[in-house]
Amino acid sequence: MTFVLFAEQMLNGLQLGVMLFLMASGLTLVFGVMGLINLAHGSLYMVGAFAAAGVAAATGSFLLALVAALAAAAAAGAIVEILVIRRLYARNHLDQVLATFALILIFSEGTRWIFGSFPLYLNVPAYLAGPVTLPGGIQYPLYRLTLIGIGLTIAGGLYLMIARTRLGIQIRAGEADREMIAALGIDISKLYTIVFALGAALAGLAGALVGTIQSVQVGMGEPVLILAFVVIVIGGIGSIKGALVGALLVGLTDTLGGVLLPRAFATFMDNSAASSTGSALASMLIYLLMAAVLFLRPKGLFGGAT
């Protein structure tokens, strides 16, 4: 295996990782502040992708499509929070799981109703198309590189927001003691709606960005949602830092495992058996990673504090 191929796969893993971070950070914020497990987070990812595809088809502008994805997902998040989710904060996890499972059914079928069953396609804009040459002679698609840049920028921005701004202080206070910040005169239900809409907007952005590489279709959100669960279980629930580390670990493990394992098996098996055994095992790799982390640290890598 050459260095160039390895570096490309590292970048692919990084790109998957930062997109997972956009999903996982919203989930972990909502859980940390409101104590809610939200299965419908994948639906917000799908809403973002469909809004982007619709606006891109109508206007031809990729930037407008991204703005539409953010706005649509944030609006859908705020509406769902006000209508349904806020009735669930005081309920047990089983009720939360079922109600958000019901939301998935409503979102998925509603989207199928409006857009039909056929996948839509989002195109990479011309100014981001094509490869760039990186130091070391690595040819890499500019669009994927942009995704890595956007993801890392948002991770940095989220860190600054939580560490430095008034909203960030309220979020951290909400994680530490919900009753107390309400007693201190913060409008807690407004804070909850804002946090939920923020998480939704991040998911919607991820949906639009990834939807450009893959197709935009009903049901695209749930596999990513489950990967994001693996990420926050590894990183520790409620920890943004844990979500970032977990997302990069999962992204790199999944991508490199899919490339390296079949090659590793090929050293002692014949080629077709090696590629089928290797890829079957590679599909299990991140879950085995999750099991190993749980075995050593049942609360995840950064979940010890709470």
Place this chain on the structure above:
Amino acid sequence: MITERYFNAALLGGLALVAFWAYGADEPFTITLVTKVAILALAGVGLNIALGQGGLISLGHAVFFGIGGYAMGILASHAQSYQPLTLGPLVIEGTNSMPLIWLAAMVAAGLAALLIGLVSLRTSGVYFIMITLAFGQMFYYFSISWPAYGGEDGLSIYVRNSFPGVNTLDPIQFFFLCFMLLLLALLFHAMLVRAPFGLALNAARQSPERAQAVGLNPFRLRLAAFVISGVITGLAGALFADLNRFVSPTMFSWQLSGEIMVFIILGGTARLCGPVAGAAMFIALEHWLGGLSEYWHIYLGLLLLAVVLFAPGGLIGIITRRGAAHD
């Protein structure tokens, strides 16, 4: 107002009556529907032991359902091709006999439940929900990428497997076979709730600290409940595969895990016949709403939302005018 006991008797009797009526009216499709209800209810009875009695919110029970299905598919496909299954030094002949297939399905599902339980029961609450969901997805992707037994396309079995003394190709006879297994599982559940194990398990759900203080081991109780639960759901998977004569990775899908849980909630959590009422309602809705609108899942979602928000006792709770069996 009627008591739960009469409701259960009416429900199970009604299921059998519908099958008889369909047999008399020569409506094999309706028999297939009630058979599906019985099998899915059996899967729900399995989950109900972990969820209702043990308080374990497992969103990965499709794993055991799928393993049961593939146990049937693998054994029957080897019998179909007359090629024994070789696992290293071990050579296993394929088989068409249902009792053997059921045994294999239950053992395999139980082993999987033991391994998954050992890892995931170290945690609790939301971690447990997410981990069981993730393990479900692991089996799903594995079944897609493993080409030996059909991969993504699944595996067809041409003739339904046999049971001594029963013509399983006759829909009504196959229904009663499944119905008997459902009754056995319900009887087992009813006995388990009253047995010392069931009482200890309930104690561990309500207050792990107090259970521990009187010398019980909550981890072991939960693990045992999780394995029993997986075994029953695995049996249901083998029957479901035999009903369709087809196994595919969708038996491992997270939607199916969610649906098995929905049966329990629609019927009423922790109630003996909750899964039966829920599965019957689900199939009836699928059939009726599915005929009205292609997008019937929207209505199912709205109904589920209404039940969770406003009627936590489910169907049985509404009919017997009592709230949730426990919180």
